[in-house]
Amino acid sequence: MSDMSQTTSREDRPEKSKFIYPVISIGALFLLWWAAIKVFSIPAYVLPTPEATFAAIIEDWPELWSGFLVTGQVFLFGFIIGSVSGFLLAICMANSKLLNRLLYPIMIVSQAIPVIAIGAALVIWLGFGIAPKLVIVALVVFFPVLVNVLDGLNTVDKDMLDLTKAMGASWFMTFKQVQLPATYVPLFSALKMSATFSVTGAVLAEQTASSQGGLGQYMMAQASRLNTQGTFAAIILFAAMGLIAFFLVSIWEKASTPWRRKAIVPTRRRFTAAHATSASTSSAAQR
Amino acid sequence: MSHKLNIENVSKQYAGTYALAPTNLTVSDGEFITIVGPSGCGKSTLFNIISGVLNPTEGDVLIDEKDVTNAPGHVGYMMQKDLLLPWKSTFENILLGISLTRKASKEEQERAATLAERYGLGTFLNNFPHTMSGGMRQRAAFLRTLMFNKDVLLLDEPFGALDSQTRFSMQQWLLDVWSEQRRTILFITHDVEEAVFLADRVVVMSPRPGRIEEIIPIEIERPRERGILTSEAFIAYKRQILDLIYTDPDRSDHE
Numbered sequence: 001m002s003d004m005s006q007t008t009s010r011e012d013r014p015e016k017s018k019f020i021y022p023v024i025s026i027g028a029l030f031l032l033w034w035a036a037i038k039v040f041s042i043p044a045y046v047l048p049t050p051e052a053t054f055a056a057i058i059e060d061w062p063e064l065w066s067g068f069l070v071t072g073q074v075f076l077f078g079f080i081i082g083s084v085s086g087f088l089l090a091i092c093m094a095n096s097k098l099l100n101r102l103l104y105p106i107m108i109v110s111q112a113i114p115v116i117a118i119g120a121a122l123v124i125w126l127g128f129g130i131a132p133k134l135v136i137v138a139l140v141v142f143f144p145v146l147v148n149v150l151d152g153l154n155t156v157d158k159d160m161l162d163l164t165k166a167m168g169a170s171w172f173m174t175f176k177q178v179q180l181p182a183t184y185v186p187l188f189s190a191l192k193m194s195a196t197f198s199v200t201g202a203v204l205a206e207q208t209a210s211s212q213g214g215l216g217q218y219m220m221a222q223a224s225r226l227n228t229q230g231t232f233a234a235i236i237l238f239a240a241m242g243l244i245a246f247f248l249v250s251i252w253e254k255a256s257t258p259w260r261r262k263a264i265v266p267t268r269r270r271f272t273a274a275h276a277t278s279a280s281t282s283s284a285a286q287r
Numbered sequence: 288m289s290h291k292l293n294i295e296n297v298s299k300q301y302a303g304t305y306a307l308a309p310t311n312l313t314v315s316d317g318e319f320i321t322i323v324g325p326s327g328c329g330k331s332t333l334f335n336i337i338s339g340v341l342n343p344t345e346g347d348v349l350i351d352e353k354d355v356t357n358a359p360g361h362v363g364y365m366m367q368k369d370l371l372l373p374w375k376s377t378f379e380n381i382l383l384g385i386s387l388t389r390k391a392s393k394e395e396q397e398r399a400a401t402l403a404e405r406y407g408l409g410t411f412l413n414n415f416p417h418t419m420s421g422g423m424r425q426r427a428a429f430l431r432t433l434m435f436n437k438d439v440l441l442l443d444e445p446f447g448a449l450d451s452q453t454r455f456s457m458q459q460w461l462l463d464v465w466s467e468q469r470r471t472i473l474f475i476t477h478d479v480e481e482a483v484f485l486a487d488r489v490v491v492m493s494p495r496p497g498r499i500e501e502i503i504p505i506e507i508e509r510p511r512e513r514g515i516l517t518s519e520a521f522i523a524y525k526r527q528i529l530d531l532i533y534t535d536p537d538r539s540d541h542e
């Protein structure tokens with residue numbers, strides 16, 4: 001078994017050095033930004049330099065940070081509500097042809113209506129609290145998750161379902177071991193996409209259901225004062241929010257779909273003769 | 288030998304036409320049956336009915352004299368595709384039949400590991416299936432069928448995707464397993480040579496409507512070595528079966 005763990009660690013190694021690439025590319029982006037201003041002599045009120053932007057971030061940090069937390073909260077909870085409800089509805093729709101046929105057109109129609117339009121109505125219904133903003137962010141995440149999870153459930157081979165049936169499996173066990181894992185790859189694609197989209201959703205939400213203290217509010221206030229540095233400071237923090245979310249989803253994805261990159265199952269799921277005597281392995285066989 | 292499996296008047300219709308005409312077959316305990324026939328003659332349909340996955344239009348399936356029509360969970364079924372779950376290790380895949388219904392016991396885990404060890408998958412126990420060759424995947428799928436631990440095994444073209452060398456060693460291997468474990472095997476193949484080499488009896492099926500054309504007992508002693516492939520008796524069986532398959536009733540010029 002020891003020679004196998006070596007194989008895994010060899011696979012693990014490039015993972016760490018992968019961090020260098022985003023650092024390089026984002027660094028290059030800042031350099032390009034800086035160079036463009038110098039080369040084309042762009043005035044500061046049109047486009048501030050990276051230094052000036054960071055100076056603005058540091059200067060106004062307490063307010064930006066509290067704005068980041070307020071918007072981040074809307075983003076996070078909206079994201080969770082949207083993905084969980086999209087996921088659950090996909091499972092219901094995959095198991096009921098009738099539900100699928102009835103709901104699919106509604107889903108598509110709902111996506112054709114601009115979020116801002118819905119937002120205006122939501123403010124009327126739900127007021128100016130956090131609720132309409134959560135709904136707006138959730139709506140942005142909901143559809144990609146629903147469609148991707150449905151696709152994932154449909155990729156399960158009919159023969160595979162026949163096989164589990166021949167083995168006398170219950171609906172739940174088949175779902176847990178065969179259908180659910182098949183949704184992971186498309187689910188995480190949707191979540192990664194949504195991680196960045198829902199930042200946009202959060203900004204939109206703050207613009208429609210305007211309220212105090214969010215980063216979107218901050219940005220609009222700075223823009224109305226023609227404070228380009230302040231505006232860009234907010235933009236940088238939005239980008240950071242999207243990046244952090246994307247990064248967290250990617251880590252979660254890697255942990256949930258080891259078979260896509262690894263040759264061998266994670267250590268806790270491995271069978272070794274010694275393991276068989278401990279209780280932990282019997283659950284490993286279940287996973 | 289007692290009757291292990293009785294197929295009594297089993298048929299399947301789709302939109303009023305027979306995919307499988309009423310069919311009777313009795314299989315003894317520990318018997319090795321191979322089934323040959325052109326594409327679409329209802330071989331998989333018959334397996335789906337025996338395994339309880341598909342409801343027959345009429346007829347009964349009995350195992351050990353017990354009616355198991357429409358009742359899944361009584362036979363080991365290996366489909367043409369290996370159907371290994373990509374997110375489970377070889378070990379977890381082999382134990383699928385158990386883990387779908389309950390927790391695998393220590394003994395079952397050890398037995399799965401021992402089987403995998405014995406049949407050449409020992410070092411791949413904790414590997415994901417994508418790291419294994421086609422032959423190894425087929426073996427894993429077969430071990431999954433074995434570990435499901437039913438007396439009757441239905442194997443639908445298990446070696447169809449393999450090259451002839453791998454195929455031959457897999458046939459040897461299957462015969463070893465069969466003689467060690469004394470299971471009753473029904474085995475679909477497109478390869479007449481394979482059908483004769485493995486079988487106690489070869490079931491020849493024909494299409495439109497799908498039905499059993501003839502059942503041919505193969506009276507060649509076991510254990511069978513590779514040498515028998517060129518023996519007179521073997522070639523005679525092969526010819527007899529090929530004639531049955533390729534005799535097209537529309538063509539009168541056939542001898």
Ligand SMILES: Nc1ncnc2c1ncn2[C@@H]1O[C@H](COP(=O)(O)OP(=O)(O)OP(=O)(O)O)[C@@H](O)[C@H]1O
Nearest residue numbers: 301306307324325326327328329330331332333497
């Ligand atoms: N759901 C279905 N609806 C209508 N016809 C079907 C259905 N399933 C199978 N058939 C028909 O039943 C017949 C038998 O199919 P079956 O899959 O049993 O053939 P087979 O002998 O296994 O062929 P192959 O060797 O190609 O695997 C075919 O003619 C097929 O078209």
Ligand SMILES: [Mg+2]
Nearest residue numbers: 330331332443
């Ligand atoms: Mg078939």
